[in-house]
Amino acid sequence: MIRAACVAALISLLAAPALARxxxxxxxxxxxxxxxxxxxxxxLALRGIPAExxxxxxxxxxxxxxxxxxxxxxxxxxTGTLTGELLRDxxxxxLADLRAALAERGIGMTEPLGFNNTYILGVPRELGERxxxxxxxxxxxxxxxxxxxxxxxxxxxxxWGPLSAAYDLPQTDVLxxxxxxxxxxxxxxxxxxxxxxxxxxxxxxxxxxxxxxxxGFFPRYDALILYRLDTAREIPGFARALAALPxxxxxxxxxAMNAAVRLEAEEEAVVAxxxxxxxxxxxxxxxxxxxxxxxxxxxxxxxxxxxxAVLVGVSLAIAILVAVPLGVLAANRRAVGEVVLAAVGxxxxxxxxxxxxxxxxxxxxxxxxAIAALALYSLLPIVRNTHAGLVGIxxxxxxxxxxxGLRPADRLLSIDxxxxxPSIMAGIKTAAVINVGFAALGGFIGAGGFGDTIFRGIRxxxxxLILEGALAAAALALVVQxxxxxxxxxxxxxxxxxxxx
Amino acid sequence: MLRLRGVTVRYDRxxxxxxxxxxxxxxxxxxxxxxxxxxxxxxxxxxxxxxLVGPTSGAVEVDDQPVPPPGDExxxxxxxxxxxxxxxxxxxxxxxxxxxxxxxxRKLGLGSADPDAxxxxxxxxxxxxxxxxxxYPGELSGGQRQRLAIVRALMHDPEFLLLDEPxxxxxxxxxxxxxxxxxxxxxxxxKTVVMVTHxxxxxxxxxxxxxxxxxxxxxxxxxxxxxxxxxxxxxxxxFLEAQSAREVPS
Numbered sequence: 001m002i003r004a005a006c007v008a009a010l011i012s013l014l015a016a017p018a019l020a021r022x023x024x025x026x027x028x029x030x031x032x033x034x035x036x037x038x039x040x041x042x043x044l045a046l047r048g049i050p051a052e053x054x055x056x057x058x059x060x061x062x063x064x065x066x067x068x069x070x071x072x073x074x075x076x077x078x079t080g081t082l083t084g085e086l087l088r089d090x091x092x093x094x095l096a097d098l099r100a101a102l103a104e105r106g107i108g109m110t111e112p113l114g115f116n117n118t119y120i121l122g123v124p125r126e127l128g129e130r131x132x133x134x135x136x137x138x139x140x141x142x143x144x145x146x147x148x149x150x151x152x153x154x155x156x157x158x159x160w161g162p163l164s165a166a167y168d169l170p171q172t173d174v175l176x177x178x179x180x181x182x183x184x185x186x187x188x189x190x191x192x193x194x195x196x197x198x199x200x201x202x203x204x205x206x207x208x209x210x211x212x213x214x215x216g217f218f219p220r221y222d223a224l225i226l227y228r229l230d231t232a233r234e235i236p237g238f239a240r241a242l243a244a245l246p247x248x249x250x251x252x253x254x255x256a257m258n259a260a261v262r263l264e265a266e267e268e269a270v271v272a273x274x275x276x277x278x279x280x281x282x283x284x285x286x287x288x289x290x291x292x293x294x295x296x297x298x299x300x301x302x303x304x305x306x307x308x309a310v311l312v313g314v315s316l317a318i319a320i321l322v323a324v325p326l327g328v329l330a331a332n333r334r335a336v337g338e339v340v341l342a343a344v345g346x347x348x349x350x351x352x353x354x355x356x357x358x359x360x361x362x363x364x365x366x367x368x369x370a371i372a373a374l375a376l377y378s379l380l381p382i383v384r385n386t387h388a389g390l391v392g393i394x395x396x397x398x399x400x401x402x403x404x405g406l407r408p409a410d411r412l413l414s415i416d417x418x419x420x421x422p423s424i425m426a427g428i429k430t431a432a433v434i435n436v437g438f439a440a441l442g443g444f445i446g447a448g449g450f451g452d453t454i455f456r457g458i459r460x461x462x463x464x465l466i467l468e469g470a471l472a473a474a475a476l477a478l479v480v481q482x483x484x485x486x487x488x489x490x491x492x493x494x495x496x497x498x499x500x501x
Numbered sequence: 502m503l504r505l506r507g508v509t510v511r512y513d514r515x516x517x518x519x520x521x522x523x524x525x526x527x528x529x530x531x532x533x534x535x536x537x538x539x540x541x542x543x544x545x546x547x548x549x550x551x552x553l554v555g556p557t558s559g560a561v562e563v564d565d566q567p568v569p570p571p572g573d574e575x576x577x578x579x580x581x582x583x584x585x586x587x588x589x590x591x592x593x594x595x596x597x598x599x600x601x602x603x604x605x606x607r608k609l610g611l612g613s614a615d616p617d618a619x620x621x622x623x624x625x626x627x628x629x630x631x632x633x634x635x636x637y638p639g640e641l642s643g644g645q646r647q648r649l650a651i652v653r654a655l656m657h658d659p660e661f662l663l664l665d666e667p668x669x670x671x672x673x674x675x676x677x678x679x680x681x682x683x684x685x686x687x688x689x690x691x692k693t694v695v696m697v698t699h700x701x702x703x704x705x706x707x708x709x710x711x712x713x714x715x716x717x718x719x720x721x722x723x724x725x726x727x728x729x730x731x732x733x734x735x736x737x738x739x740f741l742e743a744q745s746a747r748e749v750p751s
Contacts, residue, residue: 400591
């Protein structure tokens with residue numbers, strides 16, 4: 001009897017981790033992918049499998065890698081992206097080959113969802129008609145055209161390099177433009193040709209000509225859902241739930257959903273719920289429920305402010321704990337000091353985006369890598385100001401302290417650090433204010449905070465969201481400034497704030 | 502007893518020596534004045550005893566024991582036997598007058614068993630108004646600061662009191678008053694006192710044992726009267742003349 005109970009307890013313990021965490025659907029950093037990520041999460045939830053959506057993880061390689069490493073459980077990708085880019089080394093002729101190649105990597109795939117979202121090159125109608133552009137081959141005669149392609153397209157195995165070789169295109173003026181900005185850049189006349197997705201709603205809205213791929217360069221980009229085979233084994237009904245979507249989303253449906261988000265500024269979750277309701281997968285009222293659960297601006301501000309404050313506060317606390325001792329060390333040992341100051345200086349020069357992405361393999365996604373990056377950036381001002389504050393103590397003061405014959409720890413805590421405190425606090429304040437701004441980049445890797453709002457605004461071309469995030473970050477910076485004025489009054493000894501008579 | 506044996510000090514591989522082969526004994530319980538023009542090495546000489554500088558060659562001894570080189574752990578123990586006052590007092594601006602005076606005894610448990618009583622006693626002795634103990638150095642006048650610096654230097658009842666231009670930053674009236682007080686204080690304390698000054702009258706006022714330095718060497722040593730009677734060389738003569746010329750003619 002007791003043994004049976006123990007066994008049952010053990011089983012439930014073992015099973016708990018698999019059941020306890022919600023399934024993580026995810027998406028790349030463009031609208032269609034986010035809608036598909038929502039669809040995945042909602043369709044799983046409809047079948048009783050708790051799921052959350054970690055939206056806008058990053059570009060194709062990053063999201064694919066996150067799936068492979070188990071960071072996420074499912075997301076939507078495209079056959080052409082898989083064969084032309086992610087599985088470039090595998091010989092894939094057909095869907096069966098693709099399924100096998102993915103299975104080798106622990107990844108399963110559904111049947112195609114029902115639409116082909118191929119790359120196309122687009123030009124403004126007025127320009128295209130003036131130059132008589134109808135096909136990609138027609139570009140050959142116009143080397144002066146300025147091209148604006150997404151960085152991913154420029155680098156991809158099925159992207160600009162092989163395309164220009166296949167068509168023998170003469171243009172060399174290629175600008176990297178994120179897909180989210182491409183239409184505005186085109187509209188403003190800065191560039192002439194952009195890479196587009198054929199299901200983009202803007203092609204019609206901006207009245208563009210889609211140049212025909214007359215040599216048949218681009219493969220098919222049939223959308224389908226990728227998922228971890230491990231997850232499918234652990235969670236009964238998982239693969240079956242996902243199988244509800246394939247074949248149901250045709251090109252027109254996808255364009256309509258993209259249009260709802262991009263042009264009508266609707267929430268992805270609402271658009272996805274409406275689609276599921278319309279196909280009968282969800283009961284009537286799903287859209288209304290989704291609308292209900294869409295965050296209000298006030299709720300979003302409260303959440304992002306909290307997340308932002310955590311990013312800044314935790315990273316700053318870590319930085320202070322590391323940087324102040326480093327500054328003390330640097331001040332006491334000249335040789336060590338030079339090395340330390342040089343090292344934190346170099347740390348400061350690593351581009352923030354690069355650092356964030358480099359930290360993902362070690363720390364995963366979300367807040368931890370963002371906090372680590374912010375802490376690293378905070379080191380320099382704090383180390384340097386601690387060092388400067390200690391080294392700057394005047395000789396008479398230093399020698400008067402020397403002569404007291406205090407123990408080094410007493411000396412440091414009672415005399416040196418208090419005397420250096422104004423400088424140290426100035427360094428911490430600088431780091432904090434810079435951090436408030438830098439933390440917005442955490443939006444890139446799902447760390448939350450105001451950056452989350454800003455990046456959603458950028459992707460959705462919603463200036464109100466961009467403004468909301470930017471103004472909130474600026475306001476927080478002011479609050480931090482004010483807070484430091486107060487903290488300084490507490491931490492900087494009163495005697496140091498007096499002007500010597 | 503404080504002693505130098507053939508001490509030379511060079512800063513930063515500099516060409517000229519701050520002190521050049523100086524030998525000197527300062528007997529216990531005496532008041533000695535070190536005097537000389539700027540750069541003569543008088544402050545360096547004082548700083549040798551508390552290892553703020555180390556000799557380039559030669560030996561520095563306190564009670565026949567060599568002073569450890571700067572940076573040596575043992576130096577802390579030695580320094581606690583000294584009281585040290587510099588021109589601006591060397592008071593810590595972030596600590597109140599009371600905290601400045603009692604820092605060392607609080608941290609090291611030195612001196613009297615009852616630091617508060619000791620502090621009261623020294624305030625009395627040095628004419629430091631006890632009502633000012635809660636103030637920060639920035640809220641004290643120059644004279645009050647120097648009095649406090651001396652209180653601090655005496656808190657742990659040191660064997661030796663080293664003063665580097667203790668009255669140098671004060672205006673003449675305050676300075677004259679403090680001179681009187683200090684001389685009385687030295688007489689009462691009966692400690693070994695070494696004072697650096699650039700003012701011959703002050704040196705003569707405090708001490709029968711004046712050490713006149715010139716470019717790192719001892720030009721002459723003795724009481725003021727002896728120096729005036731028989732100056733050792735032209736430099737001493739010139740120094741005495743220059744200094745007396747500064748006095749207001751009577």
